[in-house]
Amino acid sequence: MYFEHTDKVKELEEKLNEFMEEEIYPNEKTYKEQLNEGGNRWKAPQIMEELKTKAKKQGLWNLFLPNSEYGAGLTNLEYAPLAEIMGRSSIASEVFNCSAPDTGNMEVLVRFGSEDQRKKWLIPLLNGEIRSVYSMTEPEVGSSDATNISTTIVREGDEYVINGRKWFSSGANDPRCKIAIVMGKSNFEGSKHKQHSQILVPLDTTGVNVKRYIPVLGYDDAPHGHAEIEYNNVRVPASNLLLGEGRGFEISQGRLGPGRIHHCMRTIGMAERALDLMIERVKNRVTFGKLLVDQGVIRQWIADSRMEIEQARLLTLKTAYMIDKVGGKNARKEISMIKVIGSQMVSKVVDRAIQSFGAAGVSDDTPLAYMYARARALRLGDGPDEVHCEVVARLELKGK
Amino acid sequence: MYFEHTDKVKELEEKLNEFMEEEIYPNEKTYKEQLNEGGNRWKAPQIMEELKTKAKKQGLWNLFLPNSEYGAGLTNLEYAPLAEIMGRSSIASEVFNCSAPDTGNMEVLVRFGSEDQRKKWLIPLLNGEIRSVYSMTEPEVGSSDATNISTTIVREGDEYVINGRKWFSSGANDPRCKIAIVMGKSNFEGSKHKQHSQILVPLDTTGVNVKRYIPVLGYDDAPHGHAEIEYNNVRVPASNLLLGEGRGFEISQGRLGPGRIHHCMRTIGMAERALDLMIERVKNRVTFGKLLVDQGVIRQWIADSRMEIEQARLLTLKTAYMIDKVGGKNARKEISMIKVIGSQMVSKVVDRAIQSFGAAGVSDDTPLAYMYARARALRLGDGPDEVHCEVVARLELKGK
């Protein structure tokens, strides 16, 4: 047992923190303003591309991607504190080319993509030139049980023909988004975990109809967006299939472990920022003749928040350690645990921060209201908490 | 002790429920569509005016307003189950001319307005021709302690001159909104509860600048809106003052009791609707080979929701009974209790409903996401829960 990061990680933390202070926090407002300019929010604000260039120049680029020649060569454990720092600002991850779902999609391409697939899609993603979408969840079926997925991927000659309706295909509303990984049913017999495949679908293919963006708890998440997409007789070359027919679950298992832990790392940063804001507020706000910090339950809230954050962080780090050491499959229990803990913890911390801010807390004048929506959505993203609790219980009952 | 409503109330409940089924629920979507038409959301959708006409015709109009010749002659206790029913739909209260802040403002005018003030503002409000705003909260001060309010109302000759900045002046973004009741400081000496006054300010007065609407947890609440308003040397006739100089607190005390209980009544309806939606969902959605209703914690959630709703409803009814019987001032403890309980209860119930819906729960395809934002905001509206808990504790410690 050893509770300190290596010097390499500490240096990256410092560098990243500096970048956050100098480039990210001061530009959060600019980003929002540029987004709102001109009435169309579905465009990339100029400031984002400028920050990406700066980050790339400083080597703060593609820090995710463990065990790969493509990334920065960090393990999940080493990446964890860095993702946490990025999590402090909603615009940060993209700046460092570390934002979902691109990270997960790049991991899929690194691990399971053919040489040709990598050249065509991985390289521009790694360069931050395009964005991507993971098109999985469907409105008509309970998609947390992915065997329900009903979109079809049917071979016809040298092509696959895709038909179905997806939603919460996050990122597809972004004009920079060029490629989707689509999950669907290709085989209609045999073991139910071997009937699905994943396939690369360029968004400009005929029959791909992005119908609308779906607001999440009031937020459009522009320019990213959560798209509803209709796949209407979409034809792509057979070579676009990932890994092989019926191997869709294999891919999503490989994808989801790191994906979930990245979210969790970021929630810790989000919670730290919320706690910082709260402390700043209550030290400076007077009601009923006293500073808020000297009233009622505020100090209890601060203590509770600190206790919850510390515990969540340690379990996230341990999970990262285990993914590195025994692989995502053997770290399933830990991955499910931090998925649940991360989102619930940040929900509670942000909720208290909002309450400390009074009316300002629900406005968009602080980042808290948006964090609140994000945190709530995370309790459903990548499967509702309850599905993950069931995983934990099942493994526990098996003595694993 | 007697736990049934009178026949008069039961008849109104039935009539109202029928109206909800026939006119309100089927038009929720229409309302939203009309609102989104043409790019400008700051307008009254046609359907609203149509529904108002129908409601008025059926006598479902101004059901609030106890002890007054103006309203329907119901007590608070009689109004409670009706407000609950209205609370089931976010568009319903306005249809019946029972929506905040107009109800509170009308009560102020009924109780404290001069004959002239009533003629000019109360009558059109009662007719549903105009809307109004209660301009109280300020961004710069902790306004839950209203002695902090710093906007000034200074007498100059036959006029009062108003200067200050307000926000969360809900309703002021609505084009039909014509009049504001503004709270400010008129006297700068003496007891701190006798320094503030309330004054009627027509929104078209020179110097009234509605700067922006403030989104609440992602929602703009158009066409209503939560406005930030700058009062810049605004001059109104001295006769616009309500009740008298230094009597602002007297007015807000009178206003807040019923205001809070109306919110609470509606939260119960909101919670009932969320529970209905949840039950409908879990009875029909399959994951992992079983209906949701037969899985995990869902049934516990249903039981918890029912238990919380029932208790909140009973305390709300008792509070209404006490306001009727001993007056708002002597029902302070109950009013503070239900203010806290109502918003927390509905927050929990809606949260569970969202979780049962999965991704759909955070979209705008169900009313749940908006309810979630409303419920959260209510934990701050009319003073944060913690301020009300302090009231309860203080009275309890005094043995009251």
Add this chain to the structure above:
Amino acid sequence: MYFEHTDKVKELEEKLNEFMEEEIYPNEKTYKEQLNEGGNRWKAPQIMEELKTKAKKQGLWNLFLPNSEYGAGLTNLEYAPLAEIMGRSSIASEVFNCSAPDTGNMEVLVRFGSEDQRKKWLIPLLNGEIRSVYSMTEPEVGSSDATNISTTIVREGDEYVINGRKWFSSGANDPRCKIAIVMGKSNFEGSKHKQHSQILVPLDTTGVNVKRYIPVLGYDDAPHGHAEIEYNNVRVPASNLLLGEGRGFEISQGRLGPGRIHHCMRTIGMAERALDLMIERVKNRVTFGKLLVDQGVIRQWIADSRMEIEQARLLTLKTAYMIDKVGGKNARKEISMIKVIGSQMVSKVVDRAIQSFGAAGVSDDTPLAYMYARARALRLGDGPDEVHCEVVARLELKGK
């Protein structure tokens, strides 16, 4: 809706409160001392019999028992506030001959007993001359599902022969306890809710072996006790059977409604006493230079306690109202709800009170530690909370 008790009830409340102040609270210590005298705690302290005589003289006797010529002629709703007052002291209910399980057993005899059974057992119970036990729960089976009950009651000639093992047969360790109502299986075919019977078994019958008392969370509950009883070829006359063979469930349904609500009424009194003690403590205890009442979360705890108590009380009263009006069977949902709410509410309130008292709170120098154990046990007594939540959910899902 009407939220006040009748004058008759108010007078009884006053009288009862006076008795509590003058006779009960001052003698709690005496009772404990007499119980501890002489090394044997399994005896009736003298003071109890004295207090019973006084209570009887004042007409504060058998206040429970609605709709019966035997009791005081009160409805459940009228009895509720009186039971609440009794709940403030652990020795009070017995003083007024209103303690479990005698009350439930008397109700069974009133409703289902033959004339002979009433004469023999009901009359001495009504007079407070003997005590009784309800022998239901078994160690080997999950008894919250009473169809599991496996003790046998087999007819042989003019007798029934009883064999089985029971535990938590509360009261059987008391030397004054003379009679048990035993639930067992008499019919081994047919509908599983028609296989059980209930039968009267005098404790001095050959083969009734009270093996031990079972401490509940550290307390022996002497002289009452929670007995483990072996029924070893116990023979009683066939006329001891209650109501008829296979009608055991009919009896327990009739018994449990009022039983549960009595417990719930008393938990409210228990919670009120805990809150009183807590308030008294925090107003007088100084740490870190300030009264406890001015520190941290204490005031929040007071407010939370008040809010929880008020809500639980109202739902208990409504449930009593419904039992009176539509009968226990049609008030199942309410009965299950208050069963859960009452015990959880008092658990929370007492927990906070203990925490406010520091070390003294876990000692026996205050009534809190014992209350804590009682409250916890009540979450299991008459079926675990979860079984009752399932009842609520099931009825809710059926739209009832």
Add this chain to the structure above:
Amino acid sequence: MYFEHTDKVKELEEKLNEFMEEEIYPNEKTYKEQLNEGGNRWKAPQIMEELKTKAKKQGLWNLFLPNSEYGAGLTNLEYAPLAEIMGRSSIASEVFNCSAPDTGNMEVLVRFGSEDQRKKWLIPLLNGEIRSVYSMTEPEVGSSDATNISTTIVREGDEYVINGRKWFSSGANDPRCKIAIVMGKSNFEGSKHKQHSQILVPLDTTGVNVKRYIPVLGYDDAPHGHAEIEYNNVRVPASNLLLGEGRGFEISQGRLGPGRIHHCMRTIGMAERALDLMIERVKNRVTFGKLLVDQGVIRQWIADSRMEIEQARLLTLKTAYMIDKVGGKNARKEISMIKVIGSQMVSKVVDRAIQSFGAAGVSDDTPLAYMYARARALRLGDGPDEVHCEVVARLELKGK
């Protein structure tokens, strides 16, 4: 960051687990039986001395005591998983001479004792020949603020004279207990953290009157006990003073860090045992036609318990790491956090286990009821949770 114990620790874990399986668990019942024999529970059961001899022989002795020539040479971090294992049984710690308050008292003597004091008291304690008491808490004052301590320690010639009343002097009812460390006021001026001293008082000194044992939530904790002690003109040689006059706080600071973390380590073991028992139960108990494990909220409880335990364990380990590395003073925040988290976590886990067991859960047929009392008491032991939350908040607000 590294999440595995060293091989040395793993070997000790294995050895200890074996000892638990072979010697401890099977003898829990024997211990209880021997304690109950003969009517006097205030004696050491024979089995305890036998187990101590075996443990000592196997080198499983005095495993606590970091940085000292006296103990096993383990760091706090190394000791943590071992203390966790001991925590699984209420009789285990004493077997390995690792039980409170002896461990803390030995640490005090190791660090602050004179050579003579060590020879006289430390050696027999290390050998497990005698036991000791830490006499700190007083009934009359809020002792979580130790500056309130009012017992006096006054120099008279070559002696100190002690007067005062203490309670919760745990262990003093044990006949093997020979020595007390008493905290009292020796200086009546100057800084309030320099007015108290600690002094060694043999229990057989004239004027030391052990008045009674105080049950904790129903349990007498025999033969250990929680004593109320009157110090009535107790005279001890001046050389019995520890460290020096006015240095009492210095000592208790040094004592409390490890003391608290030991408790927390043990609570993790206690929670693991409770979870084991619960899982065993629900896999084998049928109600309503289904195994408990397939019903309702049980699986959620298992998942929640696992998540809470894992997080608490990691923070405990990190705290141990910090005490080793930067010292207890600089690990104050962590120490306070795990003090709160440990007791609350185990309270929740044990509560769920009890609920799964039904009536058996509150009896003494499983270890759960006693664990429940212990867990609850720990929320007050070494200062109420709220005092520790205040420490966390204060440090957090200072940015530490």
